[in-house]
Amino acid sequence: MFDSHCHLHDERLYAQSAQVIVRAQQAGLSGLLLAGVDAQSWSRQDRLHKQWDGPSFSIGVSYGVHPQVIPSLSDVQLDDQLGMLRRAALGQLAIDGSTLRAAHAIGELGLDAYTESTRQCLPLQERAFRSQLALSRELDLPIVLHILRTHPAALRILRSDGLPRAGGVVHSYSGSAELCRQYVALGLSISFAGGVTLANAPRLWAAAQVVPAERLLVETDAPDQTPLELRPARCEPAFLPAVIGKLAALRGETALAIAKASEENARRLFRLPMPAESSRSG
Template structure:
């Protein structure tokens, strides 16, 4: 298989002890490229340095994750967005994100109003710079799709990472030129909602991700996730859709390369 991991938090400290070995295992498993999305301003510089050392096998998105919002001073929001725009305009990333909306965070210090404001600011950067957007949407699919519909279709599209919405919402999201990425939970026997959604996604909108170190596939529950496990996600997704795993891997890699400019 030739695989493209569209979402891996490789800059997290969980990987500090064996990051190089992890990437060697990933390449041995067929994962030729890993995209690392940022979670907030404090991570941007370190992530850019990591990608610089990646020898062409790594790329990144830069953005503000909704779960980070409670840790950030609201007085710095405008400054952070300006700095984000400067970094993106300089060509240091292939996407805007990770950004989005998160319902539990709205109940724990990161109001939905502030989340929407920061999301719309990042969508504006994606629109103006013609970059794809990497979206985190958790337990607020309806609110998120309304925000995106109100904002309007982005010129470079984007991806709903670790898609957890319904099969019925796939058509609505697709009209916004968005892709759908799946990870470990698609391998779980009881993840029926995710299975139905995975079957509903058009072939040219389908992507794979590890979301490492989180969301490991069924065979590795309780372990730290890593990109080398991505073939297991590909095989489970192919079985759900009644497709050949090698063909699905090749198609999702092509989709990712088109979306992120590789």
């Protein structure tokens, strides 16, 4: 199993990241991708990578400026972060005396119209989105998209500007089956988080049924989005089997088949080699 999107670098999890990673391994995970939020998160992601990435457990790092961070940034501060992002992605940015490893992906990037404060800065969000999209094409790195309540606008930008050849993933997918088909037609993968386990999410369940097997990813989005059956615990990567179990039921497949396919899909997308045989348990 591979958690395609989590935030162990989030301050709610960072202090316990060692125990959280051990529990993820015990649950059968072979790796995870740390999704970037802002320049502060990138250095914590890099530290987690240096500490935990190895032959039997993979830690991928994605650097980006998250759409929900944009309301707190001025135009100039955004330009600063985007300039730093380019160097970080290339493995040329030093923070606190340590050079960050190069990125496996760019993101989170995208558009968010979920709250009043994000809605008010959509033009600045769009600028950040297009700039990071251009960087991903230039460096040919896959993208980790965060798109919330702005699917038509996001699709318009993705179509007009173009994707990196490396492709990308729509994380914590929240749209309809019809929109899902449009993202897939663009070449993107679709990742489902704990939202799919909710008691009444028929739109999301329909979307989960139309994703081709080779484009399906799974994630916990930890520390957010705890699967229904595990609430009220704080979400962590060890909870990934609950998301996989629900997808298996919705798609009429076994949990093992979903676990295996989604791991291969994530590793192919982020260019992370399969782990050493000894750590694989089927």
